[in-house]
Amino acid sequence: MKQNPSKIALIFSTVCVLLLNLAALIEYWETGNPGRPFSTICYILGDICIVIGWIQFLLEKKKAK
Numbered sequence: 001m002k003q004n005p006s007k008i009a010l011i012f013s014t015v016c017v018l019l020l021n022l023a024a025l026i027e028y029w030e031t032g033n034p035g036r037p038f039s040t041i042c043y044i045l046g047d048i049c050i051v052i053g054w055i056q057f058l059l060e061k062k063k064a065k
Contacts, residue, residue, distance in 0.1 A: 017046045
């Protein structure tokens with residue numbers, strides 16, 4: 001089975017961003033502090049970038065068929 005480096009990188013990035021979001025959510029539940037606006041914006045931008053990356057990956061995969 002041929003490994004696709006871009007798919008592996010995308011999966012790794014997705015897992016990392018999900019873990020960061022989970023850590024921020026747990027901190028929010030424990031302290032009730034939503035965090036600073038800059039960090040919140042960074043989390044949201046990270047989520048958006050991951051979604052864009054998956055959309056691009058799936059479109060390229062569909063185009064290759």
